[in-house]
Amino acid sequence: xxxxxxxxLMSDIxxxxxxxxxxxxxxxxxxxxxxxxxxxxxxxxIKVHKKDFHSRRGLLMMVGKRNRLMAYLKKKNVGxxxxxxxxxxxxxx
Numbered sequence: 001x002x003x004x005x006x007x008x009l010m011s012d013i014x015x016x017x018x019x020x021x022x023x024x025x026x027x028x029x030x031x032x033x034x035x036x037x038x039x040x041x042x043x044x045x046i047k048v049h050k051k052d053f054h055s056r057r058g059l060l061m062m063v064g065k066r067n068r069l070m071a072y073l074k075k076k077n078v079g080x081x082x083x084x085x086x087x088x089x090x091x092x093x
Contacts, residue, residue, distance in 0.1 A: 015030060015033050015034075017087060018030060018032075018033050018083075018084055018087060018088075028069050028072055028073045028076075029073065029080060029084050031069055032066055032070060032073070032084055032088065033084075033088065035062055035065060035066045035069070036066065036088050038062055039059065039062050039063060039066065042055060042058065042059045042062070043059065046059060070084075070085070070090070070093075071093075074093075
C-alpha cells in the first residue's frame with residue numbers, strides 16, 4: 001500500500017513494522033508514525049522558508065502532540081514505546 005502526503009510518495013514498509021493491524025490508524029504507535037512523517041516534511045519546508053511562522057507554529061503543535069502520545073505510550077506499554085522510538089529514531093525521555 002502506498003500513500004501520498006502533499007505530493008510526496010511514501011511506502012508503508014515502516015508502518016507495517018509499527019502498526020497493530022494492516023489498516024491501523026488509531027493506535028498511538030501509528031499516530032506517532034504519521035505525525036513523524038508530517039513533522040519531517042514540515043521541517044524541510046521550514047528550512048527553505050525561514051519566515052513562515054504559521055507553519056512553524058503548526059510544526060511545534062505537531063511535535064507537542066507527538067510528545068504527548070509518546071508519554072502516553074510509555075505509561076501504557078514501555079516495550080512498544082522503546083520499539084517505536086528506536087524504529088523512528090526518536091530520543092527517549
